[in-house]
Amino acid sequence: xxxxxxxxxxxxxxxxxxxxxxxxxxxxxxxxxxxxxxxxxxxxxxxxxxxxxxxxxxxxxxxxxxxxxxxxxxxxxxxxx
Numbered sequence: 781x782x783x784x785x786x787x788x789x790x791x792x793x794x795x796x797x798x799x800x801x802x803x804x805x806x807x808x809x810x811x812x813x814x815x816x817x818x819x820x821x822x823x824x825x826x827x828x829x830x831x832x833x834x835x836x837x838x839x840x841x842x843x844x845x846x847x848x849x850x851x852x853x854x855x856x857x858x859x860x861x
Contacts, residue, residue, distance in 0.1 A: 781820050781822075781827055781829045783798035783800065783820055784796050784797065784798040784820030784821055784822035784827055784829075785820075785822050785827055787822070788822045788823075794823065794824065794861075795821065795822070795823050795854065795857060795858065795861075796820075796821070796822045797819070797820070797821050797850055797853070797854055798819070798820040798821075798822075799817060799818070799819050799820070799846055799850055800817070800818050801816065801817040801818070801842060801843075801846060802814050802815065802816050802817075803815075803839045803842045803843060804838070804839050804842070805838075805839065813835075814842075815833055815834040815835050815836070815837050815842055816831065816832070816833055816834075817831070817832040817833075817834065817842065817845075817846050817849075818830070818831055818832075819832060819846065819849060819850055819853060821853050821854065821857055823857060823861060825861070828853075830849070830853070832845070832846070832849060834846075
C-alpha cells in the first residue's frame, strides 16, 4: 500500500504499481510462505492491495505470474479511470 502511494507521490504519475514478494527458494514464514505476493496499485482516487498466493510455484513462475496479474490490474485500472 505504502509502496504504491510512495511511487505515485515520488514520480508524480497518475497511476503507480508496486509488488513485493517472497519468491524463494527460502525466506518464507508461516504468515507469508514462499509464493506470497503483495501487489499494490494507487491512483488519485484509490489505493488497492491484493495478496496473491502462488503455492507450489518456482521462482520464475512466481515472477511471471506476478507480472501478468500486475499488467492486468494496471489495464483494468486505466480502463475504469
